[in-house]
Amino acid sequence: MPGPTSGRLNQGSVNRGDLGGLIDVDRGMVSREIFVSEAIYGQELERVFARVWLFLGHESQIPRPGDYLVSSMGEESVIVCRDVAGRIRVFLNSCRHRGMKVCRYDEGNTREFMCPYHGWSYGTDGALVGVPFAKDAYGAQLDRSRWGLIEVAQMKNYKGTIWATWDRAAPPFLEYLGDYTLYLDLLLDAWDGREGGTEVIGGDPQVAHPLQLEVSRRELLRRPLPWREPSVGGHGRHRSEREGPPGHGGAEPGALARRVVPEPRPLDDRLPPAT
Numbered sequence: 001m002p003g004p005t006s007g008r009l010n011q012g013s014v015n016r017g018d019l020g021g022l023i024d025v026d027r028g029m030v031s032r033e034i035f036v037s038e039a040i041y042g043q044e045l046e047r048v049f050a051r052v053w054l055f056l057g058h059e060s061q062i063p064r065p066g067d068y069l070v071s072s073m074g075e076e077s078v079i080v081c082r083d084v085a086g087r088i089r090v091f092l093n094s095c096r097h098r099g100m101k102v103c104r105y106d107e108g109n110t111r112e113f114m115c116p117y118h119g120w121s122y123g124t125d126g127a128l129v130g131v132p133f134a135k136d137a138y139g140a141q142l143d144r145s146r147w148g149l150i151e152v153a154q155m156k157n158y159k160g161t162i163w164a165t166w167d168r169a170a171p172p173f174l175e176y177l178g179d180y181t182l183y184l185d186l187l188l189d190a191w192d193g194r195e196g197g198t199e200v201i202g203g204d205p206q207v208a209h210p211l212q213l214e215v216s217r218r219e220l221l222r223r224p225l226p227w228r229e230p231s232v233g234g235h236g237r238h239r240s241e242r243e244g245p246p247g248h249g250g251a252e253p254g255a256l257a258r259r260v261v262p263e264p265r266p267l268d269d270r271l272p273p274a275t
């Protein structure tokens, strides 16, 4: 009889009996099959990633109306954007016409997302705003209000971090987080006890702690940054092109560092007096 470390699964659905053959609780052993089984992976996508709260990004990555970034929920590509009214929205990155990705960049700023396939376009609030040849193709039949981008069921901005779930029945974010909230707060709050204060700088999460900010600043100012022209001007950019020159949609390191508070005190102020 095969042991738990040699079990194989059929590539169909997985039931509890199959899983039981992969786990030996007494010996504390788990089959390596769990890392490669398509059946288990499919169920994880359906039962876990389609239902839980998932981390998508940070509000400091999209500070202005029209700013967006592309993230993922399981294997689904999603657009995290700040709409023209300044609200953060999360949409499935899939055209309502025939499913093409409407956003092909990793991040950028835009007034609308235009699908590259047949040109349907959507506002930053997800509304369908443009359909080429609509009268010829659909006459009066197309009710645009029904064909906006699909929005997540719930979205939460927690101290700057953006979370979302597809499950309308999922518990509210803080209830879902439970006692783990403490650990998230330790990460997100300033070390002097003030709430929040985190910001993404140059792709690396940074905490608004004076000493760490000083290190970040030094890093930002010291490193020669690889300026690169975006492949297509204006609309967006791929992450490998993120640090483009100011005015071309890229991050300007000095400005990012200045937006973090508080101003760090000189290092000497924080060292104990010499005895």
Ligand code: FES
Pocket (backbone or CB within 6 Å): 095, 096, 097, 098, 099, 100, 115, 116, 117, 118, 119, 120
């Ligand atoms: S698939 Fe987007 S316009 Fe046709």
